[in-house]
Amino acid sequence: MLGVLAVAYAAYALSFKKWDYTSEAKRLERRNVLKAKGMSDTFYFIHARTLFVLNALSGGLFVFYWLYRQWQAVLYGFKRQDGTKLAGSALLRTVGGFGTFFQLNAIICRTCEYMHHKAPLAPWAWGFLWLGGLASALAAPGWAGKLAGYLFFCAAPAALQNRLNALPKTAIPATPKTPEIIAAAGALVLALCLVALGRIVL
Numbered sequence: 001m002l003g004v005l006a007v008a009y010a011a012y013a014l015s016f017k018k019w020d021y022t023s024e025a026k027r028l029e030r031r032n033v034l035k036a037k038g039m040s041d042t043f044y045f046i047h048a049r050t051l052f053v054l055n056a057l058s059g060g061l062f063v064f065y066w067l068y069r070q071w072q073a074v075l076y077g078f079k080r081q082d083g084t085k086l087a088g089s090a091l092l093r094t095v096g097g098f099g100t101f102f103q104l105n106a107i108i109c110r111t112c113e114y115m116h117h118k119a120p121l122a123p124w125a126w127g128f129l130w131l132g133g134l135a136s137a138l139a140a141p142g143w144a145g146k147l148a149g150y151l152f153f154c155a156a157p158a159a160l161q162n163r164l165n166a167l168p169k170t171a172i173p174a175t176p177k178t179p180e181i182i183a184a185a186g187a188l189v190l191a192l193c194l195v196a197l198g199r200i201v202l
Contacts, residue, residue: 042077059191
């Protein structure tokens with residue numbers, strides 16, 4: 001008799017006892033919140049290491065090409081429960097990239113969570129590391145601080161992309177595409193021109 005009771009309790013513990021209707025209700029509520037805020041079913045995919053290298057080799061300016069391509073994809077695939085779309089074009093959002101980076105991060109976070117993938121750090125966290133890295137690269141007194149800040153500035157978008165790359169079922173190739181190489185080369189030329197102009201002015 002005790003054996004039967006033990007088996008019955010084990011079956012109960014492994015089935016009905018685990019059914020938490022409150023938790024299920026909270027999960028449904030959370031999914032509705034994500035739908036209301038909006039997600040995207042299209043993104044721009046590039047290998048995270050490739051993004052870091054191209055960004056580092058281009059003076060950190062390749063990130064604006066990355067932002068443009070991301071916003072192109074997100075604006076096309078963005079969906080919100082009430083049907084409203086995001087305002088602004090991909091170009092305008094790239095020009096204001098230091099602000100729209102946070103919104104892009106939030107959309108990626110919500111999409112990853114909805115699809116049961118590990119989400120990136122909160123937008124304020126990556127945004128702080130990204131902008132803080134830029135500030136350190138520009139204003140730190142020593143070369144060590146400038147280099148550390150520059151690496152953070154280049155690494156934050158790559159870390160965000162790394163989480164994003166877990167969404168598709170196929171692996172992202174590490175070899176950069178031709179447009180990416182051209183964009184990185186153009187960004188490097190622009191960065192060198194800005195450095196030269198800064199030396200002349202200062």
